Amino acid sequence: MPVLNVAASGSSGNCCCIEHGNNLIFIDAGTAYKNVADALSETDICGKRISLFLTHEHNDHIKGLKPFLNKLKPTVYSSEGTACELERKGFDVSRFMITDPDFLYELEDFSVTPFAITHDGHEPFAFRFDFGDKKIAMATDLGVAGTYILEHLGEAESVILESNYEEKLLTEGAYPEYLKRRILSHRGHLSNKDALNTVGLLSRERLKKVIFAHVSHENNSYELLDRYSAFCRDNFGVEAMYLHRETVIRKIEL
Template sequence: MQLFITSLNSGSNGNCYYVGNQREAILVDAGISCRETERRMKRLGLSMEKVKAIFISHEHSDHIKGIAVLARKYNLPVFITLATLQNSRLDLSGIEVIPFLADAPVQVGELSVTAFSKLHDAIDPHSFVVAYQDVKVGVFTDIGSPCHNLIHHFQQCHAAFLEANYDEKMLQRGRYPYYLKNRIKGGKGHLSNRQALALFTAYKPDFMSHLLLAHLSKDNNCPQLVQQLFEKHADGTTITVASRFEETPVFEITAKAVVPKPVYKQFSLDFS
């Protein structure tokens, strides 16, 4: 039993994440063009014929702008909350639109996809956990703060896409206007490197084999800085920084047989 994962693109210029088994797959978000999605899938040796659905996290354009063309071309159902759909201004006529609810698993073939609510400045934002038998992969981006929902699901994942959007000093010293800096760090914007690292070091399960650091800011972060920061604390987990310009390799995620350790950690860790 295994899941195969890749980031097709990750950043404010577009987000699209692939999770699948040998027979079927889903995309979480479709923020790059249909043509670019196809090109990147082909370079990776992945078939669009395996993709059976698109799940949408929220209505911001970098997560939805490729949906309509992609879904129509491949006759893909789009799973999206009603509030997100209403605020997206998408024309999904002729496309099968299926609302989902938080904490209610959706079955796509042998994949089980569970959404949960998150903190972000969108109308009804969600993160996702994709499960196949005993293997779980989380897609955790566009998060203002690590809430209890995120902590709970992160601890169960064999691999995860986790946002590390900005370096706090770079944001503070950077060219962004004051209101935008406040929006990014204000609790419903994005996770900083420090917040993501605190979550990782405190709540990473022993069986987490891969962490893909996602949605890095072009202006307020540095891929090399993030890679070095997390590798110091990797403890056996493969660290990959997802690019805003190209796809990552495809990673095979399996369930490791490990003896669970007693968990004494509390939910009082300060992520501010």
């Protein structure tokens, strides 16, 4: 069974790893390598095939990329837009595997389908991974979850889904107005309300488990997410939990 190891999740940094068989499948490298080492022991890493899928080029998703590349030597997958932005930032992207949205890539022991999301990066992606008997999707940093995104997420039994902010906390909070507008926009982040609506729609498909992620420190609360997780279980029959901000978590069954 695939398991999720979390080195970081939240507005300050993001890096998760799906562990399955001989594969370590990382999504983003937006944290210090120490946190990666805390999430995965040397035994976990030794001899494994290591892949890194980059969602987009924002700092909270790539700020640990250089040490990550130097230490783990992963095969890196990204969109052309993300690779171009990283090259502009000084990264050597010559060995990146450039992927297109909506194309099924057959890799060793698993396959992956990137799909486009609405966010203010340069060609940002979410990903759906297929392990034969289990499909897992990860979608954060999306301003909206429209029909196209729901079609991709609807194929998965387990979804790691953004639940970034509570709208009232954001609109009445201390953030400057331009930042509030960015977060609330269709190229911003997914609210708790929209995440719940998404889970409700996906519960009619294959969804069995949701893990809420990319939780804002200033504009969300664990108390609210406890309530929303219970709501998903009680009303949709979906197992639900959330990732604590900037906290290493090991071996979450997917």
